[in-house]
Amino acid sequence: MEKQSSAEYIINIKNLDLFYGKFQALIAVDMLAQKNMITALIGPSGCGKSTLLRCLNRMNDLIRGVKITGKIEINNLDIYSKSTDVTELRKNVGMVFQRPNPFPLSIYDNVVYGLRVAGIRNKTELDEIAEKSLRGAWLWDQVKDKLNHPGLELPLDQQQRLCIARLLAVQPEVILMDEPCSSLDPIATMKIEELMIELKKEYTIVIVTHNMQQASRVSDFTGYMLLGEMIEFDKTVNIFTRPANKLTEEYISGKYG
Amino acid sequence: MRINPKYTQWGAVTILTSATIFTILILVFIIFFILEKGLPVLGLSFLTENPQEMGKAGGIFPTLIGTIILPVFALLIATPLGISTSVYLAEYTKETRITKVIRFGTDCLAGIPSIIFGLFGYIFFVITLGFGWSILSGGLTLAVMVLPTIIRTSEEAIRAVPNSYRKVSFSLGASRWQTVKKVVLPNALPGIVTGIMLSIGRSIGETAAVIFTAGSSLRIPSSVFDSTRTMAVHFYILAREGISSENAYGTAATLIIAVLFVNLLAYYTMHRFIAKRS
Numbered sequence A: 001m002e003k004q005s006s007a008e009y010i011i012n013i014k015n016l017d018l019f020y021g022k023f024q025a026l027i028a029v030d031m032l033a034q035k036n037m038i039t040a041l042i043g044p045s046g047c048g049k050s051t052l053l054r055c056l057n058r059m060n061d062l063i064r065g066v067k068i069t070g071k072i073e074i075n076n077l078d079i080y081s082k083s084t085d086v087t088e089l090r091k092n093v094g095m096v097f098q099r100p101n102p103f104p105l106s107i108y109d110n111v112v113y114g115l116r117v118a119g120i121r122n123k124t125e126l127d128e129i130a131e132k133s134l135r136g137a138w139l140w141d142q143v144k145d146k147l148n149h150p151g152l153e154l155p156l157d158q159q160q161r162l163c164i165a166r167l168l169a170v171q172p173e174v175i176l177m178d179e180p181c182s183s184l185d186p187i188a189t190m191k192i193e194e195l196m197i198e199l200k201k202e203y204t205i206v207i208v209t210h211n212m213q214q215a216s217r218v219s220d221f222t223g224y225m226l227l228g229e230m231i232e233f234d235k236t237v238n239i240f241t242r243p244a245n246k247l248t249e250e251y252i253s254g255k256y257g
Numbered sequence B: 001m002r003i004n005p006k007y008t009q010w011g012a013v014t015i016l017t018s019a020t021i022f023t024i025l026i027l028v029f030i031i032f033f034i035l036e037k038g039l040p041v042l043g044l045s046f047l048t049e050n051p052q053e054m055g056k057a058g059g060i061f062p063t064l065i066g067t068i069i070l071p072v073f074a075l076l077i078a079t080p081l082g083i084s085t086s087v088y089l090a091e092y093t094k095e096t097r098i099t100k101v102i103r104f105g106t107d108c109l110a111g112i113p114s115i116i117f118g119l120f121g122y123i124f125f126v127i128t129l130g131f132g133w134s135i136l137s138g139g140l141t142l143a144v145m146v147l148p149t150i151i152r153t154s155e156e157a158i159r160a161v162p163n164s165y166r167k168v169s170f171s172l173g174a175s176r177w178q179t180v181k182k183v184v185l186p187n188a189l190p191g192i193v194t195g196i197m198l199s200i201g202r203s204i205g206e207t208a209a210v211i212f213t214a215g216s217s218l219r220i221p222s223s224v225f226d227s228t229r230t231m232a233v234h235f236y237i238l239a240r241e242g243i244s245s246e247n248a249y250g251t252a253a254t255l256i257i258a259v260l261f262v263n264l265l266a267y268y269t270m271h272r273f274i275a276k277r278s
């Protein structure tokens, strides 16, 4: 019974504590994210949103002095168990960063980077996946005639979609986005938001955002975090219309941060 | 009383500009001076003929060979070793007391006068290991001498590669080594090449470390166990023993042109590489 109900959740975080040295950045965090849904994490600056996100693809492993206790399951597999292959995990749980960060390579080489790393050499296969990924990120029409141009030559919003295409190419199940629109203008932001809603048909998305309108526009579930704790986690409509916790209400109504 | 910023600005510009002009003038003067004295003897025969009477007459062909072979030998050893060390220091270790000691050590080594390396090479490679005065001894000594430069410049270049590249690479499932190979090293390449260029320049121009270890034979070497003479050593011997000042300057002019050529070639290849990548 227990097993069955947790099966529809692709991400299951249980009682997660995280320390940067002596500083505790996450305190007993619980969170469930459903497949093909967008889950948003909101909260004031420094509350631990990015930290929590980085736990999901173990990017925190790269930071010195990080200690984690608790459990994170993705597809019912404990991602912090000794037998986890971190590179496989990262292919399955991809990440879009705050600033668009294409490599100083051509558009094409950017998109196929993850594939090449995975040992795929076959040119037709690479071409196929590159096109599919660029289409998936709504970038194909803009770049199909200039795949050899530097990725860094694109306007910022296209660069961010190039990063998304690069991610789609490794065929993840989960996409983590850490304030993906914070360096984009409102029109580009809208476009990325529409893209996210399209992407959730195939992927599960967890997004960190400072922008509460954005969270209410795109997400299905929202978690409100404060000082390392998950204060409230619920359907987005509930969080924004009838939050159960007074702290959430204060934040939503703009009394905080 | 405050001086009007206009005047200080004017003063700063004047001082900086004159310093630059002064530096360039000195450089131009040295090159001009040597080329003026050296170019008259420089010709195809000077480069392709064997020297006669210890270099009083004839050309400098064997020293050309020596000047190419010793730095090449040295760099073949020092480059992979130096880059590996710098990758290890910059990517694979955390900053600990040991890495600090290694870094301090390489900095110290970089500042040691080359004659000390010459003496070390003489005692260690020539005598102890029994390599004699040879390309082997000379090349190894030069390698040891330029290693710190290569390590430090490469390490700086590697550290200057934006961390976001590494993060993205890891997030796409790349291992650290794949990240180093595909992202870090290509982006650090210009800096690494600069270090190698400096090292080539230093090895080509080196006398003290070479004369004690590779000797100064004017015969054309047939193996790495033979002695050889570089242009710099040839120049030194010609000038010091008063054998022939014309040929000494001819050698010096060749040397300068060679160094210039190597540098231009390196910058050209590097710029092509960068242009191709971005």
Ligand SMILES: Nc1ncnc2c1ncn2[C@@H]1O[C@H](COP(=O)(O)OP(=O)(O)OP(=O)(O)O)[C@@H](O)[C@H]1O
Binding pocket: A020, A023, A025, A043, A044, A045, A046, A047, A048, A049, A050, A051, A052, A063, A210
């Ligand atoms: N590498 C690190 N080492 C030490 N402390 C860190 C590190 N990264 C983050 N922290 C601390 O952990 C806390 C949570 O940081 P985090 O970046 O997760 O917050 P955030 O909610 O994403 O903030 P923001 O909205 O500003 O991005 C902060 O107090 C921060 O100072």
Ligand SMILES: [Mg+2]
Binding pocket: A049, A050, A051, A178, A208
């Ligand atoms: Mg953050």
